[in-house]
Amino acid sequence: YLVSSQSYGDLSVNVKVDIMNTKLAEAVSAMFSEYPLISVVEEDFDLILEEGTDFVSKNGYIVALSMEEDHVLFASRDESDNYSELVDEIIHAVLSYVQCTYLRNLEAEPGILYTDVEFIPVKGYVKQRNVFVEESELPLEGNIDETGSMFYREGDYFKMKFTNRGRKSVYISVLDIQPDNKINIILPKNRPPEEYRVKPGETYVSPAIRIYPPYGTEMFKVIASEEPMDLKAVLKSGGSNPVHRGEGNNPFQILFSETFAADEETRGGDATNMPVGSVFVKSFVFEIKEK
Numbered sequence: 001y002l003v004s005s006q007s008y009g010d011l012s013v014n015v016k017v018d019i020m021n022t023k024l025a026e027a028v029s030a031m032f033s034e035y036p037l038i039s040v041v042e043e044d045f046d047l048i049l050e051e052g053t054d055f056v057s058k059n060g061y062i063v064a065l066s067m068e069e070d071h072v073l074f075a076s077r078d079e080s081d082n083y084s085e086l087v088d089e090i091i092h093a094v095l096s097y098v099q100c101t102y103l104r105n106l107e108a109e110p111g112i113l114y115t116d117v118e119f120i121p122v123k124g125y126v127k128q129r130n131v132f133v134e135e136s137e138l139p140l141e142g143n144i145d146e147t148g149s150m151f152y153r154e155g156d157y158f159k160m161k162f163t164n165r166g167r168k169s170v171y172i173s174v175l176d177i178q179p180d181n182k183i184n185i186i187l188p189k190n191r192p193p194e195e196y197r198v199k200p201g202e203t204y205v206s207p208a209i210r211i212y213p214p215y216g217t218e219m220f221k222v223i224a225s226e227e228p229m230d231l232k233a234v235l236k237s238g239g240s241n242p243v244h245r246g247e248g249n250n251p252f253q254i255l256f257s258e259t260f261a262a263d264e265e266t267r268g269g270d271a272t273n274m275p276v277g278s279v280f281v282k283s284f285v286f287e288i289k290e291k
Contacts, residue, residue, distance in 0.1 A: 014039050073180075115166065118160070121156065132157060173222075173224075173225070179214050225279045
């Protein structure tokens, strides 16, 4: 049968709550209940919210939200009784985790829009007004470790080369998901999205991109779409930028908008399916290390 769309699951998360402070526990429970995407569980959790435990105490925290492997997403050392503000920060961290986990899973490589991507390390110097002047390109092998994984150090620069191998013109966008679950738009940058068009057989090379902390595993999502996308406007508005289904908008832009699950009208659940062949999405993972 014909598959017309592709789903990447729901926006959802399982959270274990281990809190001894009764008032804080009540405040967390009340806020979590407003978000259908958050399920409170005892086992098989994605995140754990702790207060009064050994892990929290030995790290000097009052409360901490972390992943199973004790990777802390949010922590507070503030002993204030202002639980409302604290719970708001916890909710923001949970929703950021949900959004980034969902986006990390997005992959689609239709041949009609297939785009080759190359990372090109470069060296140079910075002149006035933080303008980078490229002196030469470097072999990528210098940024591949013994396991075959790509890495960069703080302060490194690289370019990205996009070659359209498909049969239709594409518009290039690059989404950056940081180790701390912050999202940035790498491309388009300082130019309208319409100017990032690459025709079949043609190539576009980005300006040099500088590496900054935080350290850890970074993911770039390369998106090649038939229509230009203003993902920066969606990000800046926190998903409230007017993007609606059925109005000719790019499916990925609609999907990206809907991952901002904190929207007061859509506090979780389903996200739009992307029609098969509507957009090319490919992930590139690398480690950011200290200098």
